[in-house]
Amino acid sequence: MDATHLFELVIAMFLAIIALHYLARRLGLPPSVALLAGGATLAFVPGLPAITVDPELVLVIFLPPLLLDGAWSIAVGRLRRHMVGIASLAIGAVFFTTVMIAVVAHLLMPALPWAACAALGAIVSPPDAVSARAVLERVKLPRRLQILLEGESLLNDASGLVLFRFAVAAAATGTFSATSAIGNFFLLAIGGALVGAVVGTVWVKFVRRLGDEYLIIAATTLLAWISYLLGEFLHVSGVIATVTTGLVATWHQHTVLSAATRMRGTSFWEVFVFLMEASVFILIGLSLRDVVERGGGFGQLAETMALPALAILLALVVTRFAWIFGSELVIRVCNGLGLAKTAPIGGGGVVVLGWAGVRGVVTLALALSLPQDFPDRDFILVMAFAVIVGTVLVQGTTLGRVISWAGLTEPESEKARMTMSEAEAAMAQVQFASVRDLAYDRDGKLIHPQLLERYQRRATAIIDYAARTEDYKPVLHAHFDVVLEAVAVGRKELIRLHRAGEIDDETLQELERDLDLEELSAISAKA
Missing domain, CATH: 1.20.5 (Single alpha-helices involved in coiled-coils or other helix-helix interfaces)
Structure with a gap:
């Protein structure tokens, strides 16, 4: 495939993203489900060339900006306050899940080496930042659960990546040291945090001197890849480096960015991240073709892989619930003994956290990056895809109903x-x-x-x-409805004057900008 055809496919993918998002909105489906199904359908269109995804390239292109976006929008104060709970999910749950999935995989296929079982566990263990965002955007959660899920999705990729690399190395060498793995994980994490802190601090000082809003937006867009690539170059965690950079930047952006930079940058970044997130789900669907063909077709895969895939998926859900329920039990016991004063999340919170473990791009990239001669590579690939599709289609579509059923309320301590x-x-x-x-x-x-x-x-x-907020709400809504109507009438007259040749383009643009700001202000105040 030449470069022109590749570019045409990229444009076609963006058009498909727009169409599928529109279809998902009309049908009331989560966009991630429509995009995944759409990508899988496109993969089998006759005449369409097979799409080969380079896993390392997928991670480098998509993961850094999406991690930075998550860190940029996260509530830093609540993140710091709930860091113990987040670490429990991002580190403890990933390690526990990796071990339990390895055991289940070995029971399903006794001939599968333990290192390969551990690799499968590491591949499917971390819930995905992209998938979590796609799900959380459509639901309303109490602040504590929201920050636990957001923080987990930002940090758990580092845990999964480290475990995966150790499992692959163990398969190649035949040796594995748990002590060495844990020690290296903390070294990678600390090193990544230091790199991220340095990059973030340099960004703050650099932005203060740039002065031009377009240069600032461009520099901030590159920030994610700079921190990630620098972390990987220095052999520390690029994920932790990117997240730390984002946290430093978001803490200082209120003082170093002007209002115009913030408005224009936010508009650009939201569209950019929308296309990146949607492209990930399309690529996951497109990658399904190669797996199906290697497995002998849908019929052969369903006959030989359906039961193991279902077992892995159920084990994944049960393991996550077991960890979260066990953590809740430990909190209650410690509170009862007077050793801690952490408020438990309650039964409803346990159910929601347990059901929110959707997998996505990291699982895909890790599975595809397995060496070609890795033991039972095709089996691991099919299990990884089954987990992605199963969690997105089942958990992603039902999480909203689970949250409604749980009847969650905001604790007074979180308000x-x-x-x-x-x-x-x-x-x-x-x-x-x-x-x-x-x-x-x-x-x-x-x-x-x-x-x-x-x-x-x-x-x-x-x-x-x-x-007297409640007394004034109806009056204020009516007030801003009048403002919005006045803006609409003013805009109509402005366009009439321009079409009639009474005013030039520069006058139109300047006055239209004033009307846009007035309209946005009224919409925000009304909301």
Whole structure:
């Protein structure tokens, strides 16, 4: 396949993404399910060339920006507060799952070497950041469960990658040391965190000197690959390096980025990440063709692999529930003995966390990266694909109903001390105080009476609204509906003037930008 045909396929893939997302929205399906099914269907279209996915390239292209995006949008304060629980899922659960899946695989195929069993366990053990985001975007969770799942999906890839590499090395050499594996894992993690902290700090200092919003957005886009590739080059965890860089950047972005940079950067980044996430699921579906052909067709695969795949999938779910339930039990025992004061997540939280382990791009890339002469490589590939498809189709489509059934509520300890209205009132008071000080000249003469009156009126209204939010909501909704209608009428007149030749393109663009900002402000305030 030449470069032109490859580019045509990429454009066709993006068109398919748009169509499948639209179809998923119309049918009420999770987009990940539609994209996975669509990719699998496209893979078997007659005349379409087979798509060969380079696993290392998939990891390098897709994983860093998606990890950075997850770190950028995560609540750093809650991440720090719940780091023990996140580490339990991202490290403990991955190690435990790897061991249990290795045991189940060995029972299913006694001839399969233990190193190959461990490799399968490491491949399917980490829930995926991309898949988790695709699922969590459609559901509403209490803050604690949300941060546990987000934090787990950011950090567990490092655990899975380290275990996988040790398993592959053990298969090649015939030796394995658990002590060495654990020690190396912590060295890789600490090294990755140091690299990420350095890259993030350099970014903060660099952005402060750039000054140009387009250069800042471009530099921030490259940040993910810089930290990941530098971490891998220094033989530490590129995953941890990227996540740490993202956490440093998100902590400082409120002070180093201008409003214009933040608005334009957010718009660009959301579209970019949308295409990246969707492309991953399409590629997973397209990769299915090679696995099916190597396995002798759907019929042969169903006959020989269906029961083992179902057993692995059930073992994966049961193992995750066992770890989370066991952790909850340990928390309750420690609280009862007075050794800790961590609030348990409750039965509903255990069910939701246990059911949220969707697999995706990392599982795909690790499975495809197995050496060609690896023991029972095809069996491991089929099991990995079965886990991806099973978790996305079953858990991804039903998680919303499981959350509704669990009847989860937000604990008081997780609620913010101030509501949004109270925070807005505090901000308005400070703004009014600043304007009041600057509204007079050195001789005490009022030089900005209208500005002072405007900010005083605004502060009074916001404080009053914070005290009687429910009373004002209907009035405010009606108020901003009128604002939006006025914006629409103004936009229509602006376009009429432009079409009639009364104003030039520059005037249209400047006034349209003002209307856009007014519309976005009204929509945000109404929401």
